[in-house]
Amino acid sequence: MSHKKRTKIADMLIFAALSAGAVVMIAPLLWMFSTSLKQKSDVFALPPVWIPADINWGKYLEIWEAGPLLTGIQNSLIISLSVCLVGTFSSSLAAFAFAKLRLAYKNVIFLLLLSAMMIPYPSLMIPQFSMFAGMGWVDTLLPLIIPPIFGNIVMIFFLRQYLINIPNSVIEAAKIDGSSFFGMFTKIIFPLIKPAVAAQLILWFMGVWNDYLAPIIYLNSPEKLTIQLVIANFNANYAIQTDYPLIMAASMIALLPMLVVFLIFQRQIIESIAISGVKG
Template sequence: MARMSCLEKSVSYVILCAVGILLFAPFVYMISIALASDSTTVKVAFTLIPREFAISNFTNVFTDYHLGTYLKNSIIITVWTVIGSVASASFVSYGFSRLRAKGSGLLFVALLSTMMLPGEVTMVPQFIIYRELGWVNTFLPLIVPSFFAGAYNVFLIRQFIMSIPKSLDEAAMIDGMGHLGIYSKIILPMTYPILSAIAIFSFSYNWGNFMGPLIYINDPEKTPLALGVQLISTASGGQMPPWNMVMVASLFLTIPMILVYMLGQRFVYEANINGGSSGIK
């Protein structure tokens, strides 16, 4: 049995390594193209190890293709959406998990049912509303919705809060603490893992969000990085796209998401375990 177990483990490691190499290969090729020279790009003679290295691509993309502006806009949008997602979802989740009112269960089910609506259904009505508000070509349509508590975030945090004993709340109430104090001084510190996971989810979505800026942003000076990569690919005006510069910009789009997930993957795991095991109560 021990030999069989060792054999099975070895086979599993071999399969995982093969799959890992297969999934990592496009990223390696992206780095190779990002380091390729302009002459290699024009000939489309890309190889795994570039024949002509051009480290200057990582500076030229800032001076010639406005990557710094795209990065700044993405940082502004992402930071505010992460703050809005975490703050609003945690506050609403506390209400659903600790405050009992007539119809609260039905309201929570209605909130969850919004997750079933495809984004294409609400795309046009949302655009009309934001246009009437004068928000088109601003960051507001990309930031403000995050301050209204996404249903999935509320569900995860609510399930996490419901696993916290209510005896802590009762002890705090005996000491004269109200709901706002319980929320800020007891619940928030204990929900740090799930809030970190929500922040990671929000960062990943908004850092790579392409469709939202494509719909609402018209000014290149307000373009975030995800849409900026597409603008760089069309900068040559119908000629051969500068693929080396596109890949450099793509690295700036990809690496932050990889690093954030690597550093916070344990919070994502805890969120899935606690959110999935508690059930809807």
């Protein structure tokens, strides 16, 4: 068998394996959308029906009255946008300092930051809750916004590794021109790392939007719940009534922003993975 034919067979096998993996990952999403269009009696029909004979869009209207879905979306947007935008700026500044500035013990501080990632979050939940309760922040969005805006350790690490590969001569030239450190960052460094920042910002936004554990610890009032808690309440209230089409419709609405973000910025997300492999 020739080398060209072996390569073609290998490519076909890889394509088949990737296609099977794609089907496994996409099938639950398609089933969720299909269920949201069904009648309650059709959800557990055997054999399973992917395309219902009687398509029902009514659940997408009913969900807005069944729970505080719009309020949950608004709260999640407030948290996600404020955390990611401000936190990305502070993380970029920190990465610039760790990578390019001459600071005493900066490597030790950086290692301490990385070691903090090894502390499991459950061990911090009670002390953090006690601290925020003493500050009167429980049942507000502040515990979910204030700590992350000071930076994300993963983003700092990623951007630092990216900045290390930028020649120091760029910094030295800016110093000779009389530029301040903040001026170097805004006019030189940030434009250079903008693709990496964009990729990390997208991934961070997706993580904050989908967060469930932290909001359920601090939020109680219906008007303060995030979208993930609203969906959990939908599941608790309507699963007993076997109203799975309503639950799936609400889940589709909650998932829609993430699908839009991924479809629009998938190039940056893929570049993020590539950059982390090459630059790291």
